Amino acid sequence: MTDRAPLRIVLAEDSVLLREGLVRLFDEAGFETVAAYGEADSLLAALDETLPDLAILDVRMPPTFRDEGVRAAIELRRRMPKVGVLLLSQYVEGTYAHELLSSGEGGMGYLLKDRVASLDELEDAVERVSQGGTVLDPQVVRELLARRSDPLETLTPREREVMTLMAEGRTNAGIAKELFIGVGAVEKNVTSIFQKLGLEDSGTDHRRVLAVLTWLQR
Numbered sequence: 549m550t551d552r553a554p555l556r557i558v559l560a561e562d563s564v565l566l567r568e569g570l571v572r573l574f575d576e577a578g579f580e581t582v583a584a585y586g587e588a589d590s591l592l593a594a595l596d597e598t599l600p601d602l603a604i605l606d607v608r609m610p611p612t613f614r615d616e617g618v619r620a621a622i623e624l625r626r627r628m629p630k631v632g633v634l635l636l637s638q639y640v641e642g643t644y645a646h647e648l649l650s651s652g653e654g655g656m657g658y659l660l661k662d663r664v665a666s667l668d669e670l671e672d673a674v675e676r677v678s679q680g681g682t683v684l685d686p687q688v689v690r691e692l693l694a695r696r697s698d699p700l701e702t703l704t705p706r707e708r709e710v711m712t713l714m715a716e717g718r719t720n721a722g723i724a725k726e727l728f729i730g731v732g733a734v735e736k737n738v739t740s741i742f743q744k745l746g747l748e749d750s751g752t753d754h755r756r757v758l759a760v761l762t763w764l765q766r
Contacts (some may be wrong), residue, residue: 554580558600560591560617562609562634570604570664588620593722595627602632607641614749621648621656632677636661640687641748656666657683692717700763702744710737716759718764 557579561567564586582598585591587610589609591603604626606616621633634657635648648656657677664670673683703711706727713723720734727734737754745762747755 554559554578556599556601557581557674558591558594558603559601560586560588560609560620561583562586562606566664567662573664573667574674575668576666577667577674579674580648588616592620592623595624595684597715600631602634602674604634604674607635607637618648625656631655632680632726634659634673634677636664643672651670654680657681658685658688659683660685660687664665670745699744699746703741707737707741711741711759711763714738714741714756715763 550582557574559574559581561566561572561584563568567584567586571584574581574648582600583591583594585594588605591605603621605621607617608614609616617635621635625633626630627766632655633648638660638661640660647656648658655677657673659670659673676683709727710723713726718726723735724731741759742755747758749755
């Protein structure tokens with residue numbers, strides 16, 4: 549660390565244990581955690597008071613545990629373009645990483661939570677993002693590279709059969725009857741198709757429509 553003023557960090561993480569652990573790690577690294585929250589809306593509401601250099605957010609937080617952190621990160625950068633953003637996630641979620649990076653601007657990062665176990669790696673990521681760099685977990689990089697190819701090519705023969713019948717407007721029960729398999733097996737194939745096409749759960753049937761459109765446009 550240099551003699552400059554410590555980096556001002558705001559943190560949004562719904563796990564109390566992880567949130568407190570991160571605050572301690574940042575303190576040991578010489579950073580200043582000016583505020584820590586259990587959800588993203590509070591972080592956004594206090595931006596004018598906290599004036600952070602860097603915001604660290606969990607991807608999935610209350611109330612829906614879907615993409616609150618990503619939405620907050622995008623809104624934060626809209627309001628304060630110079631504030632760095634580092635997203636943390638339990639799993640590789642390429643769709644969210646792609647959305648965060650789509651602007652092409654620096655000062656952004658996406659790490660898996662396993663990385664926070666290493667103070668050196670976390671400190672390095674925070675420093676690089678705060679200085680306008682981009683930090684991506686190696687597993688996220690592999691996911692994004694995989695997305696550059698046609699995801700339809702990754703479908704298994706069975707998934708292609710299911711996709712064809714979905715395009716015909718059949719329900720899961722109808723697909724199961726046509727293919728002589730159980731409805732549970734159809735559901736597993738449909739879930740796999742959604743994952744391979746990068747279609748996140750929105751709580752509606754919209755993913756089914758998007759999957760069919762992708763299939764028909766091939």
